Amino acid sequence: MIPTQLSSLDPAWVTRQIEGFLKEDVQSGDITTESVVREDTTISARIEAVQGLVFAGAQVIPHCFGDGCRVELRTDDGDDVAAGQVLATVTGSARMILTRERLMLNLVQRLSGIATQTRAYVERVASHGVLVLDTRKTTPGLRRFEKYAVAVGGGYNHRMDLSTAILIKDNHLKLIDDIPQAVARLRSHAPGLVVELEVENLEALTQGLEAGVDAFLLDNLDPVEVQVYVTVIRNHPDGQDIFIEASGGISLTNIAAYAQTGVDGISVGALTHSVPSAGIRLEITA
Numbered sequence: 001m002i003p004t005q006l007s008s009l010d011p012a013w014v015t016r017q018i019e020g021f022l023k024e025d026v027q028s029g030d031i032t033t034e035s036v037v038r039e040d041t042t043i044s045a046r047i048e049a050v051q052g053l054v055f056a057g058a059q060v061i062p063h064c065f066g067d068g069c070r071v072e073l074r075t076d077d078g079d080d081v082a083a084g085q086v087l088a089t090v091t092g093s094a095r096m097i098l099t100r101e102r103l104m105l106n107l108v109q110r111l112s113g114i115a116t117q118t119r120a121y122v123e124r125v126a127s128h129g130v131l132v133l134d135t136r137k138t139t140p141g142l143r144r145f146e147k148y149a150v151a152v153g154g155g156y157n158h159r160m161d162l163s164t165a166i167l168i169k170d171n172h173l174k175l176i177d178d179i180p181q182a183v184a185r186l187r188s189h190a191p192g193l194v195v196e197l198e199v200e201n202l203e204a205l206t207q208g209l210e211a212g213v214d215a216f217l218l219d220n221l222d223p224v225e226v227q228v229y230v231t232v233i234r235n236h237p238d239g240q241d242i243f244i245e246a247s248g249g250i251s252l253t254n255i256a257a258y259a260q261t262g263v264d265g266i267s268v269g270a271l272t273h274s275v276p277s278a279g280i281r282l283e284i285t286a
Helices: 011-026 031-036 094-124 143-152 179-189 202-211 223-235 255-259
Strands: 042-049 069-073 086-093 131-133 166-168 195-199 215-219 243-247 265-267 280-284
Touching: 011 094, 031 094, 042 094, 086 094, 094 131, 094 143, 094 255, 094 280, 166 179, 179 195, 179 202, 195 202, 202 223, 215 223, 223 243, 223 255, 255 265
Parallel strands: 131 265, 166 195, 195 215, 215 243, 243 265
Antiparallel strands: 042 086, 042 280, 069 086
């Protein structure tokens, strides 16, 4: 199993997403702005950090304000940013900037929050050579943005969607009588895809080794238990080639203990499902 990093976002795709978000927010118009701001008014504004953060927005901000505005980026994605640092400037139609300000901030604040959180996890295990992985616990409609932010923070993307890799989870196992037979059917149905098996006991682990899976997800085990499972896997004839992932209840306070067990990756749902948005604001300067 080889986790990937979503290193860029297609500009045309980003533009289409922004257009959809605008339809949700603007509907029939920005009544307040259109009522109090002259149509020919132009302004300049700066987008700045309110707190220290890892910036993730350079591939988003230029597409948020439309052709009537000029955006100048001052920061690259992945940069560590100090409070008060200018991330970008925007000049152009006052109506357009004010109407689109909140949409831009909502998106970039969230992505920068994810990148900042991910960086903290990555730094915590850096000395162990372990990959920090995201999960599918993403916001519907924002998955690609959020997984990009994880990569910006130095993390890796476990799988983009249900079609890009096979993960036999606990609820699947409740409906499977024979793991080796199930794995054989999966390889016939989707040849070439990685097969990963979630295990919570040694019996399932043994069956997975017999079936020749490519990866194991060790879920909801403490570090001592994970170490036992890792030893069993590595002692198998093909064990050195098997990707081992730990998951479940892992946080900044305990991730280092899991990193010491010999796993290849650690997946953390909190990178995307409960991360606080980063502090970023837009201020009119002229």
